[in-house]
Amino acid sequence: MTKLSITINGRAHGPTDVRDDLSMNDFLREYLGMTGTKFGCGAAQCLSCAVIIDNPDGTSFTSPTCVVSAVSFDGKAIRTVEGHAKNGELTTLQKAFIEHFSFQCGYCTAGFLNEGQVLLERLAKTPVARADLEKTIAEALDGHICRCTGYIKYHEAVRDVILADSKRYLVANQ
């Protein structure tokens, strides 16, 4: 057993004793009841289980949780799908996913939402040229599997959020 302290959606959890071989996915779903993070394949291939890890330097990245132990998240701050909306107000990306009918069954949505959000935050810090936007979105989202939609409406939603605030996300004068 190892002590786990973690911040999830801005709220501190722990220290909690957890088994060394307990997956982060099971910690979230079975011990905290946070089932918004899904279990899809258990092999880090579909990324429906992905969460956002926020680094102390202000950067963020996504990580699968199904093949990663809970204890490896000790001391980290993460965000899950449950933490995007604040006081009932959806984020721009959440609204865009709805307005674009981006998902159907919705089981992959948490993973796409986290990945898309990380991309937006990265572009806000490091904008890209308009000409590179499609490639940037495609590379960001390609690790995620969706079996219902054919991906197009996820890409459209992310693209529209970026283009609607191009000064923020794209290199100027492009």
Added chain:
Amino acid sequence: MRPSRREFLKWVSASGITLSLSRLGAAKAAVLPPRAQLPGRGGWNPAANGAGRIDGVAKVTGAKLYASDFRASDLPGWPQNTSHAILVRAPDATHVYTGMDLARLSGALKPSVVVTAADLDKIGTRVPAFYAGDLFCPVGKTPIYMGQPVALLIFETFDAFDRARLALRDGTFVTFGEETGPVAMPDYGAYRFTRVAGATPDALDVYSPILAGWVSPGRSQMSPLPVWSPLAKETPALYSKAAAHGEKIRGELAAKNPNLLMLDREFETQSVDPMFLEPEAGLAWYSGKDESLELVLGVQSPYDAADAIAHMLGKARAPFKPARINAQFTYLGGGFGGRDHTPFVLYVALAAMFFPNHPVRLAHDRYQQFQAGIKRHAFKMRSRIGVDRATGKMLAFAADHVLDGGGLANLSGQVATVAATAAIGIYDIPKVDVTTVALHSRGVTAGSMRCYGTLQSMTALEVLVDEVATALPLDPIEFRRRNLLKPNGRTMAGNTYSVSVRTPEILDKLEKHPIWQQRAQQKSAARPGTLVGTGVACVTKDYGTGADCSLARVELSAEGRITIYCDHVEMGNGIGTALANRVAIYLGAVADEVSVARIDSYDVLGLVTSGDSYTMDQKTQDKAEKDPRWVPAISSATSASIGAHVGTHSAAEAARVIFRFGLWPAALELWSIAANDPRAKDWAKAQWKDGHLMMSGLAPLPLPLLAAKAHARNLVTGAVAHGFSRWEWSRARFPINGEQYRAEIDALAVRKGNAAFARIDRVSVRFPPTVNNQSGNTYTSACGALVRVEIERATGALRIGNAYTVFECGRALVPEVVLGQAQGGFAMAVGYALLETLPPFEGGPGNGQWNLGQYLVARGSDLPLRDLELELLPPLTPDEPPKGIAEVVMIPVVPAILNAIFDATGHRFQSLPVTANLLKGVLA
């Protein structure tokens, strides 16, 4: 006789178990999984403007919606702790199963309960006929299929379960002895569909299934295969007639005839997994004190799931027979047919019964889902086609289909017949003979996965048609046009379609599209080292099963709030949003609350059923329908593209009743129009606009005002309706307010003001005739596709450059959902054509070692995300009924890809998938 999709085992009377669904209603204030609470029209509700799904907010905020999300602590009245079960399966089906070595589960890892075949024998469970086969393989027997369960291991705590599953991961603790080879079992169904048209298009058929009935061959004890010959001693007389015509057609195709182009080809398709993202899961709790079995399940067929569980436990000895079963059904993380009639639910129930007073969760991981989840059938097909060289007209077609049904029958018989009756696609061929047989094998069970049967048979057909066009030679689209079935023409079953047939329009669209027009130019402009090709295909696909039900309840509050309950299931298909939009046509506003997968909200109808709606004769139906509560079937699985057409039907009819007998008379009063005023009959002229009821020259009336008036005057404010479709809807008359109201439903209850719902017995009914069971499908939707591919010579890597699909769906209830399904169908087609495959037996998924990584599905980078053009044809009339399209949009993409590969490489592949390695091989 056609195979039944469902077995309505009359468990209520036979078992004494009550399917006590009313309690669900009492618990509704708490967390009902399938309930979508909408933000209301005052809040941010994009669905109200048609810009979003009704389940949108829940899905982007991670709300608990799916069966895999729920634990006991989420459910009011349940104990707080959840126990967990492992369903152990046999990875071998050629050796005798000798037991399990659980020595590695010692101490805290020891399961609290182990359930085996011997335990089921002791308590007296019954296997529902639909799932015939041992629920657990007994020790001493060879498993009848790879992945057959051998035991349930139940652990009180998650920690013990989690450690145990890691310890058992390699599967070697399931032990086997003597090699026996696979277990031989009877086939799941064999049929022959033969049609000989009359001399002219208007003449009666000489022979057809709709005239003569569906026929099956005899069987010999000497062979596992049916006896197809018309002359064998085992041959039934009815079959003999079909076979005689069929053999004559085959003789004509085999004859040396220089005027006839005859091609004889074999085509094979592979087994694939639906790969819905949420592995199957369920939660159950048997309360010994109350003798009540509580279930939370996620399936496409809720009614049948509850039915099967009740049957299984109906004769069990105490204390293993619940007095009542309460089932709650959730949203699905994908379905695609893989959750239609899944046996998984039986094991969820067993886990609870063997660990009473403990809520138990059973959930597949992905390895287990590959090992046991329902698959798409692998097909072997041989097709022969004869075409008049002078006219380019198809004269005769014969085919033989062999399906690998895997370990359990499931819906294999239905898949076989659907594939066979789709074997000539969009064409008019006067002489057709198709045999089909679905075989048992030791592979994983196959079932009714998206486009079941038709994907296989129409892919083979459209590839063959392309080859014929090349051989004649004729332009592929012109060849298709010459042979199109006319709108009033007869299908190979001998029936006509009862809906629009828009294939001529679709072929025109395909022909004029730049992808087709510029195909030669693009081919010649291929980059060095690459080959470019363009392919076309066009298909039509049934929606519905020939015995489909629709159940709904619609309520309008005094404040104008609309609530809809429906028995169909949300698996991503947007049924909840479609319901809301279809009801809005009559009530003027999108619903405030939609509750799907509900089979508990229609008790007031008091429906009863008997017999099998697929096989009953007319006399039986005529007699049964005299009971005003009788219907041929009560509830259907959400499958076969029936969401829009069937799933929303009764909600629309219920809303129409509320409008006609609630809001309309309320409006008349508010407009001060007397009952004898001619305008009082003008309800059809009224229109909704921006939430107001509009009539020329009269003040617009907002819905809340109308609703308040309807409640104040005790007018109709709610309705419950049931409809049944056997390729046409049931129709009945109901006395309402002194009027004989006619509608395409067969059962109705209404609420006046705030009173309780009260059933209105129908005074006459016309159920669709039972002869329709001999029909092929009469509801059909068409789709065409163009695909351009670019293939690297050196590596065989294939890229889809651009693509176009054009299709029709009648009135699109939610156009964005329709387009999304078409995009998803395209992606699934690309996976099926180029990537996905499962070996059938040893080395295949039944060994429990398969996962993504080995099994490749289409990712974004495999698709032309910016170069896929979809065209949805507008409805022929504004009120054209919605048509199902979730399946047809996938089908033509597969043969179009294969035809494009031929155009690029000159090689015609006759099996799937066409991988980069195979392409590299033919280009070497």
